[in-house]
Amino acid sequence: xxxxxxxxxxxxxxxxxxxxxxxxxxxxxxxxxxxxxxxxxxxxxxxxxxxxxxxxxxxxxxxxxxxxxxxxxxxxxxxxxxxxxxxxxxxxxxxxxxxxxxxxxxxxxxxxxxxxxxxxxxxxxxxxxxxxxxxxxxxxxxxxxxxxxxxxxxxxxxxxxxxxxxxxxxxxxxxxxxxxxxxxxxxxxxxxxxxxxxxxxxxxxxxxxxxxxxxxxxxxxxxxxxxxxxxxxxxxxxxxxxxxxxxxxxxxxxxxxxxxxxxxxxxxxxxxxxxxxxxxxxxxxxxxxxxxxxxxxxxxxxxxxxxxxxxxxxxxxxxxxxxxxxxxxxxxxxxxxxxxxxxxxxxxxxxxxxxxxxxxxxxxxxxxxxxxxxxxxxxxxxxxxxxxxxxxxxxxxxxxxxxxxxxxxxxxxxxxxxxxxxxxxxxxxxxxxxxxxxxxxxxxx
Ligand code: PMP
Numbered sequence: 026x027x028x029x030x031x032x033x034x035x036x037x038x039x040x041x042x043x044x045x046x047x048x049x050x051x052x053x054x055x056x057x058x059x060x061x062x063x064x065x066x067x068x069x070x071x072x073x074x075x076x077x078x079x080x081x082x083x084x085x086x087x088x089x090x091x092x093x094x095x096x097x098x099x100x101x102x103x104x105x106x107x108x109x110x111x112x113x114x115x116x117x118x119x120x121x122x123x124x125x126x127x128x129x130x131x132x133x134x135x136x137x138x139x140x141x142x143x144x145x146x147x148x149x150x151x152x153x154x155x156x157x158x159x160x161x162x163x164x165x166x167x168x169x170x171x172x173x174x175x176x177x178x179x180x181x182x183x184x185x186x187x188x189x190x191x192x193x194x195x196x197x198x199x200x201x202x203x204x205x206x207x208x209x210x211x212x213x214x215x216x217x218x219x220x221x222x223x224x225x226x227x228x229x230x231x232x233x234x235x236x237x238x239x240x241x242x243x244x245x246x247x248x249x250x251x252x253x254x255x256x257x258x259x260x261x262x263x264x265x266x267x268x269x270x271x272x273x274x275x276x277x278x279x280x281x282x283x284x285x286x287x288x289x290x291x292x293x294x295x296x297x298x299x300x301x302x303x304x305x306x307x308x309x310x311x312x313x314x315x316x317x318x319x320x321x322x323x324x325x326x327x328x329x330x331x332x333x334x335x336x337x338x339x340x341x342x343x344x345x346x347x348x349x350x351x352x353x354x355x356x357x358x359x360x361x362x363x364x365x366x367x368x369x370x371x372x373x374x375x376x377x378x379x380x381x382x383x384x385x386x387x388x389x390x391x392x393x394x395x396x397x398x399x400x401x402x403x404x405x406x407x408x409x410x411x412x413x414x415x416x417x418x419x420x421x422x423x424x425x426x427x428x429x430x431x432x433x434x435x436x437x438x439x440x441x442x443x444x445x446x447x448x449x450x451x452x453x454x455x456x457x458x459x460x461x462x463x464x465x466x467x468x469x470x
Pocket of ligand 1: 124125126127129158161234235264266267292293
């Protein structure tokens with residue numbers, strides 16, 4: 026038992042961080058770690074950036090905090106305009122928050138209030154995917170499909186209708202196209218059975234995050250969901266808390282697929298680990314209806330404060346100035362090739378999937394049958410521990426429902442250069458070689 030008053034999670038004591046620079050962190054004992062997962066897929070520009078610090082200090086010297094109902098502030102207006110521009114004007118309105126969960130919570134409430142304002146109060150339920158992760162506050166948890174997080178709160182959350190998404194690794198349909206067709210037909214049937222007229226919105230991550238090991242959707246599926254939303258008169262909310270602000274090589278992941286949402290959430294990479302800032306982007310007619318009905322009945326104290334928004338602006342400027350979207354595409358290709366080469370050596374790396382610099386590796390006991398490792402073995406935790414011993418941070422999880430299995434994410438900062446990416450792959454290879462010795466040892470699974 027630790028003597029620290031902190032209680033984030035059960036598990037072994039953690040090393041104390043000393044300092045960080047670029048894609049590296051050092052602990053109190055001088056051990057070096059390559060940040061292969063950008064913390065929690067948030068430190069997208071790496072650590073110790075003087076340009077972001079300078080922008081923050083300049084704002085601190087002017088004014089750190091003002092409350093949104095008392096003053097307009099220039100950084101908030103500029104950041105809102107910049108975000109709208111990143112959607113090519115498809116989403117015209119912006120509401121700032123301080124975290125991903127707050128962004129999702131705000132989007133859900135905005136969508137509900139839109140229907141109350143427009144005479145459809147009977148719409149009171151959301152649809153989302155299982156598995157999925159949309160945040161830890163009660164509303165966001167209600168649309169989250171991840172059993173361990175849901176269980177203690179099942180009786181007190183307003184649970185969404187959960188439907189499975191496509192599973193391009195394990196499906197047994199004739200091909201991917203017929204798989205998507207079948208999943209869409211089943212989704213339609215589930216919504217019809219639940220009453221389409223009661224649905225507020227479909228919520229989904231365009232590329233899955235931690236709870237799904239970077240589960241990929243595809244254009245046909247997203248087009249199909251967009252069409253279902255249009256037909257049933259509900260909204261489409263894309264949760265880009267993790268995928269937004271360049272992670273997949275475009276500003277937002279939906280731009281790979283040409284399917285535009287009605288509401289979009291973003292957070293993590295917007296503050297890039299330097300300050301908490303997130304946003305909901307929305308189509309104008311939704312916001313107008315809500316504002317005309319008396320305003321959005323929602324808000325958080327720190328939302329859109331000048332320091333948060335100045336940080337976000339500096340982050341966007343750095344991504345543009347350093348052409349990081351191109352870097353993501355180029356390094357992403359090398360990361361994909363590197364991971365697939367490792368998969369050829371270690372077949373228990375059952376599936377390697379992703380986009381840009383968001384890659385997931387699923388570990389399986391039997392690659393032929395795609396059978397997961399027994400849950401009790403905690404291979405995802407073992408893999409993470411081995412990687413850490415080799416000086417590499419990765420982001421692990423075990424999915425318990427829907428897509429079963431152990432996986433880890435490799436999501437380095439968007440700034441990673443060619444040399445550091447080779448170091449990442451070399452450290453990963455050493456960790457995988459050690460895990461290989463364990464999982465293929467006589468008597469192992
Ligand atoms: N949505 C998605 C897709 C996420 O990945 C996360 C965080 N992992 C959240 C919402 C919640 O964000 P936060 O932890 O900042 O509340």
